[in-house]
Amino acid sequence: MINSIFSSQKRFTFLFFVVLFVDIWVKLNCPVFPYRFISKPLVILFLLMFYNVNKRGRGIKYHLWVFLGLSFFLVGDLLIINAANIIFLGLSLFFFSLGKIFFCLKFSHKKDFNVLRLVPFSIIMFSYAVFIIGIVLNELKEFLVPALLSFFLSLLMIQFAYLRKGVFNNKSYWYVLLGVTAFIISESIMAVKTFKQDLPFQDFLIMMLYGTAMYFIVLGIVSERRYKISFS
Template identity: 35%
Template structure:
């Protein structure tokens, strides 16, 4: 958050606030998540809802007003369907009362990925790819965490890998937001007087 506040040149206050809200919710969620590792499932659930709020803030921040073709979303929808199916099949039998919070969490994860994906053509390529990879690494961290809790707690190096991908994702998303600007339109050629 300190890195973002010092480096940002964002003039749109509402967009700036959304990033600050998201990072604040992630920080508070991290505290509950860490204390929840001692066996307190209520801490984990509260942390999950804070992460949902943070991801919604990111999603709103990445939202743009440009119309898009449904065909542009086909690769994303196929990826999203495959991801949800695989994760749900692995953990379904152990979810119990957490089935609906799990679905809400997955829905928000995919919503964030969708809005990050729809930035293509709206921002420069560097910003687009940094955010996309950041969101993808966030999905990897979430998946490892879900598998650790609901599938097999003995996943090797799960704490290290979750923290690595989580920190990397936050860094890349913020770096992508800081690099954000409109793409240069190369189709417009300057007319040279002869």
């Protein structure tokens, strides 16, 4: 029964977004303890189960980065529930950073890439980074270094996702790139909310974008097929 749900993309998609909307509803309407500690981990746990059922070939070492990345995001999710506590906030940044490192390792490859194609993308990402950092910089205080490091890893993650083009199939490429983009937007809203000011619909947007991001990243990895070509 479980395998039949998680092996079907349509069934899993429906179930996953039900779980995600339940978590968002819990966040907006219920006390944090114990309800959020039950609903929030389910988002990543369901993705771990989906990936475990649908992963293909090459043994556990090939999939280790994904399992570690999702696991560290799961720990970060639990810690950031109590983001008002600076210790828990700092630890959540640490575990999210570890998760991003493992996703960067997963997205990386040994194929050559076109440097000229990377330039306009790098300019766009640099401009976005300057914009977000400019908003929250003066409010970061003791979180200056960990927050900037975490954001740098997010930019590195989207760069590696972007460089998958032409190496992996288009379906996988666009799913992963869409997921990482949604993740960065979610993280940016979270940064402004935490360190600067409240925004309209912030809690809904953060969780909706975050859950959607992780869904597309995992779906993209599951759909991954490597092209048998080389770059000149």
